Amino acid sequence: MHQTHKAIGILGGTFDPIHLGHLRMAIELYESLDLAKVHIMPCFQPVHRKLPTATPQHRLAMVQCAIASEPALYADDREIRRQGPSYMIDTLLQMREEMPTTPLCLLLGIDAFLGFPSWHRWRDILNHAHLIVAHRPQYHLPSTGIIADLLKENLQHEYGFIHENPAGGILLRPITALEISATDIRKQIAMGRNPRYLLPDGVYDYIKQHGIYSISRI
Numbered sequence: 702m703h704q705t706h707k708a709i710g711i712l713g714g715t716f717d718p719i720h721l722g723h724l725r726m727a728i729e730l731y732e733s734l735d736l737a738k739v740h741i742m743p744c745f746q747p748v749h750r751k752l753p754t755a756t757p758q759h760r761l762a763m764v765q766c767a768i769a770s771e772p773a774l775y776a777d778d779r780e781i782r783r784q785g786p787s788y789m790i791d792t793l794l795q796m797r798e799e800m801p802t803t804p805l806c807l808l809l810g811i812d813a814f815l816g817f818p819s820w821h822r823w824r825d826i827l828n829h830a831h832l833i834v835a836h837r838p839q840y841h842l843p844s845t846g847i848i849a850d851l852l853k854e855n856l857q858h859e860y861g862f863i864h865e866n867p868a869g870g871i872l873l874r875p876i877t878a879l880e881i882s883a884t885d886i887r888k889q890i891a892m893g894r895n896p897r898y899l900l901p902d903g904v905y906d907y908i909k910q911h912g913i914y915s916i917s918r919i
C-alpha cells in the first residue's frame with residue numbers, strides 16, 4: 702500500500718526529566734528515517750514502573766522547554782490530557798482515528814524493547830505502529846524467546862518499509878551512544894551535584910526554579 706503521508710515518530714516515556722539521551726535519539730531517528738515529526742509524549746501514569754517523581758505537568762513543561770526551538774520535535778500532551786494508566790495501545794488507537802493511513806513509528810531504546818512483550822495488547826500495537834529500536838550500549842538482543850521470534854517475523858532492513866506501510870515492521874537503528882539516565886540525574890540533583898550538560902540548560906533551570914528533585918522529594 703502506498704502512503705501519502707510521511708511517517709511520524711512517537712517517543713513515549715516518563716521524561717522525569719527529559720535529557721540529552723532522549724533528545725539525540727529523537728533527532729537522529731528523525732533525520733535518518735526521514736520522519737515528518739517526532740512526537741515526544743510524556744505519559745500520565747506509567748504502567749510498567751513506579752510512579753515518576755515529578756508531576757505530569759512538570760514533566761510536560763520540561764519537555765516543552767527542551768524542544769521549544771526545535772521544529773522537528775513536538776510535545777504531545779495527549780496521554781496527560783487522557784489521564785489514567787497510559788497504555789500505548791489506547792494512544793495509538795486515538796492517533797489512528799486522526800490519521801487513518803499515516804505510518805506511525807514507536808521509537809524505543811533496546812531496554813524498553815526487551816520489555817515490550819509485557820505491554821498491554823502488545824501484538825495489537827504492531828497492527829498500528831512500526832517499532833524503531835535504537836541500540837544502546839550494554840543491552841543485547843536475545844537469540845531465542847519471544848523477542849527473537851518477533852524479530853524473525855517483523856524485522857525490516859530497508860527503512861522505506863516504514864513509509865510504504867502504516868504499521869507492522871521492526872527496524873534496528875544505531876544512534877550516538879549517550880549513557881545518560883533520568884534516574885542518575887535525579888540522584889545527582891538530590892545529592893547536590895551538578896547535572897549540567899546531561900540535560901538542556903533550560904530544563905535544569907526549570908528544575909531548580911521548582912525545586913523538583915530535591916532530597917526531600919526523591
Ligand code: ATP
Nearest residue numbers: 713714715716722726809810813879881882883884
Ligand atoms: P529512568 O532512568 O527514570 O528509567 P530514562 O532515562 O530511562 O528514565 P525514560 O523516560 O524511561 O527515560 O525513557 C523513555 C525512552 O527513552 C525509552 O524508550 C528508553 O529506552 C529511551 N532512553 C532513555 N535513556 C536513553 C539514552 N540515554 N539513550 C537512548 N535512549 C534512551
